[in-house]
Amino acid sequence: MIELRALEPDDWPIWRELRLTALTEAAYAFGSTLAEWQGDGDREERWRGRLRIPGSHNVVALLDGWPVGMVSGLPAEEADSVELISMWVGPAARGQGVGDLLIGEVERWAAQRGATTLRLAVVPDNDRAVALYRRHGFEDTGEPGDLLADGVSRELIMAKVPNSA
Numbered sequence: 001m002i003e004l005r006a007l008e009p010d011d012w013p014i015w016r017e018l019r020l021t022a023l024t025e026a027a028y029a030f031g032s033t034l035a036e037w038q039g040d041g042d043r044e045e046r047w048r049g050r051l052r053i054p055g056s057h058n059v060v061a062l063l064d065g066w067p068v069g070m071v072s073g074l075p076a077e078e079a080d081s082v083e084l085i086s087m088w089v090g091p092a093a094r095g096q097g098v099g100d101l102l103i104g105e106v107e108r109w110a111a112q113r114g115a116t117t118l119r120l121a122v123v124p125d126n127d128r129a130v131a132l133y134r135r136h137g138f139e140d141t142g143e144p145g146d147l148l149a150d151g152v153s154r155e156l157i158m159a160k161v162p163n164s165a
Contacts, residue, residue, distance in 0.1 A: 002098055004105050007058045012047035014060055018070045022088035029088070029126055031146060031155075057109040061089070061098045068093035071102040073109045081117040082110045082162075087129070094128075103136050110162035118162045121145045121155040133158050 007015055020042075023034040035041075051058050053074060061069035069089040076083045084106045089098045110118045120138065122129050138158035145155025 001064060002096065002101055003062045004101055005060050005062060007051055007060060009048040009051045012044060012051055014067055015051055015058065015070070016042075016047045018060060018067050018088070019086070021090065022070065022086075025091065026088060029123055029129065030086075031121075055113075057106065058086075059102060059105050061093070061102055063093050063096070063098065069098045069102055071106055073106040075113075076117075076119060078117070080115055081119055082106075082113060082115040084118060084120040087120070099132050100136070103132070107136070107162045115162055117159050119157065119159045121157055123148065124153065124156040130156065130158075136160070137163075 005011075020034065020037060023030060023032065023037060027034060037046075053072075055075040057073040059071050059073075060067050070086060071084060071088075072086045074083045074085055075081075084103065087099070087102060089102070107118060118138075119141075120133065122133060124130065137160045139160065141157045141159050143157040145157045147154055
């Protein structure tokens, strides 16, 4: 059984475990690096701070009680827009609907906030993630995303109007 759980700052150990695992397993998919969150970067207050971002909605997916996925919704610069970030599903849980549930939860949260646009950035050659987002109605905005580590490629910026369902 898959269940979703919204996190509070005191839940930082769960977020930390998933985030470090995600940065290890899918380093290509994130703007942050594992090295940035280890050593001096691996501090309780930093992890709590990540979960305290004003207006954020941080969620983990539990499969049979074990954390297997994560996502965050954040207010964007534009007042009527929100961002989906930090999306990751562990390899053992992929293909079981976890990603669909996580996206749906952020979409529900976005609609509840009255957002008219839900945006995200994804590495363009992350075919599975791009296909998942397209299946949920996200489309390429044509905007240039942040420069990737190769110094040439850019993130793909996708957006949609959130559904309240």
